[in-house]
Amino acid sequence: MVQLNRQYDRANNSGEPIHVKVVGVGGAGSNILDRVMLDGIEAAELVAINTDVQSLTASVAAHKVQLGRNLTRGLGSGGDPELGYAAAEEATDDIRSVLQGGTVVFLCAGLGGGTGSGAGPLVAQVAKEENALVLAFAAVPFSFEGRRRCAQAEESLTRLRAVCDAVVCFENDRMAEITLPRMGIHEAFAAADLTVSQSIRSVAALLQRPGLLHIGFDDVCAVLRNGDARALFGYGEADGENRAHDALAKALKSPLMNRGALLENAFHAIVHICGGPNITLGEVQIIMEELNRHINDQTQLFMGIGIETRMGNRLSVSVLSSLGNGLGKPIAQFRQRAVYPVEPLPQPNVKPEPWKPAAVSELPPKAAAQEQAGAIGYAPERGEEELMLSSTQSETHKPAQTRPPAKLDAKSQTGSAKKVEAKQEILQFEPVSRGRFEKSEPTIIDGQDLDIPTFLRKNVRIR
């Protein structure tokens, strides 16, 4: 069943603009933040929060908060969430001042270590106190990282759920599924960062961009606010005649999607379709109809359409949902991997005492958080995207389309279907952004995407 969402007329209201802050807590959070920044996010403030000064300095975020100046003195928390929490407590004022003014806070962290797990929930709480809508995007450890880290992550998840409006939980194991067998730990993390970054960017876009159809805060929360939810997220982009079908097919192929099979168990799902002004109703219909085959009758589908001239002839589909209860706890479900090509992460010193959830009682009850979320009124300004729709001159400067390489020989005719596949690989799994080249035609020579740094493609170890 397709339901056009009720936010549609609200897009026309004028109201306060929304201020998005993306906050990375801990080492993984900071890496995800860098990813978000490299991939590009519109009109968002990036904030890095960490105990580890080295990681903070390296971060590309515009705002940085050091935790535990006295307690941890610039070092990490050594995998101890209690220490992470205390370090954050010490810096509460700094955290508050950097979060002030945010309407929506995306909190990202890798759970399992000390800082992300310990400080993350406190950061979320401060954000709530500042009246922001708080969405947490948390990566939970690889199974090979050991039981202790998994337990710490689970504990932290519980705390996050108690404060945040929604928690989306990403399993590193599954995000890296496709990269694991052939890649090292850095690539595995990078693949995971990419998935988390894409979903943050999609949700941010959903909330911010004026589109034909608009999805609101409460829709997003309804979809994400589910019990102990695991994120289902897929993103695909395509051009060419079959771009609608191709983009959806790719989105469903994303590692967190299980080819769409898991969607069947979802209660809600958000679909965001984004394309240039030439996007057609027919294409939207194709996507919604095909998607309908992957959901059950009870599933509520929220659809948003964004028009962005920079998309040119490309069309993208993001599908975001979460698995409800009843499928068991995510962390308990790690699959064992027989062989792993690189050394496992060093284990933190195992302390005999598990992390005592001492702070839990200070957290505001979930119900209160939800009320707050519902009360926030907003309506983004109408941007030029919408205006572009009716203007015909946009045709003339639409960004480059891909065209066959060099010369006019037979080689150049080799199916465009293949090209689509290759592009997808890069999009999903290469730890690389298009950055400044986002709006331009990729530089493909001899089948290589030369926009990707040479040193990465040639596997040159720098330093």
Added chain:
Amino acid sequence: MARDNIFVGLEIGTSKICAVVAEARSDGTLKVVGVGSVPARGVRKGEIVDFETAKRCVHDAIVDAEEKSDVEISEVYLGITGSHIRSFNNRGVVVLEEGREEIDEQDLDDVRTNAREVSLPMEDCILHTIIQHYYVDGQDGVLNPVGLLGKKLEADFHIVYGIRTRIQNAIRCVKELELEPADVIINSLATAQAVLEKNQKQLGAIVIDIGGGTTDFVVYVDGAVKQSGVLSIGGDHITNDISIGLKIPSARAEKLKVDEGNVTLGTAFPGETILLKDETGFAGREIEREPLNQIIHERLREALEIVKRQIEADQNLHYVGAGVFITGGCSQIRGLEHLASDIFGMPVTMAHALPMAGVTSAFENPQFSTALGLVKYAHLVQIDRPASGGLIRNAFQKIKGIFRN
């Protein structure tokens, strides 16, 4: 004051937009009377991606040039680049009809038309048909066949074409600013006019313009354009690589590249670092020199190797006697001369435009080679065919052709 003897070259570059105003003097030389330049926005890889923004920048560059030169600009020679631009060589043939033996101007037009009769994709249009050599009854070495006796006229041309709509973007941008595009010229061809002496063209030369978004090259053999190409790789790629590799924001990567970058490996002391100040109040970050250089090295080596491979594939490398001339903003990266001569195995010159009278600071900067080349090209064309007005008509036809359907 708009005058007949004024030429304006306009390059809508990826990193800067630049307009050069030059005056043709009675002694046959050109004098640069003003250069307007503004940082470009809305341009990627040499092409406009954000029309309104780019248009505003072009406007500003034109105004700047008008102020500097005290010339009111109404007409520009427009440089074009982009990965869609392709080229090939083709021969045209004309057989004189029975009873006629002397080759005339019409035959030159016909042989050119004949060479252009190739089936290009619908979306494409021809930008240049550049004469390489004439043959009269199979004899080469003919500079100007008009008036010669013969039965058959053949001619080799270098033909450059590109996607019509993408060329239109730049033309439309100029037109919407009430400027007349006098002609559109591919950047590499223009740049070569600024950088090469006549005898270097004769000896054979490679000109490579490494800019912010593209690397444009042209190969001269025996005084004629034998090959041209555009690679959409430029300084932006280097900056992006640095930003990703060292995990620093692009603005800093750009500054680091310009201030500290060097393509030569092994020049830094082991562990030598550069202190990068952090505006947010944290202790500054140390950047190691060698990795920085390595990132730049990998990118530029790759770009130059691609250019070399393409020139080799067309079997032109062995006919280059005068060497490689590298210009454009990125030619200023330290050590590039060595790297390039290592790759090409021939002498390499870091080139800027040859001196002309007037604003000297202009041709000392390799970033202005293309725009200066545009006015040189315009001037050369005028000298070549002074009275006939044929080329002006051709240019007009060309631009009309680009807007056909």
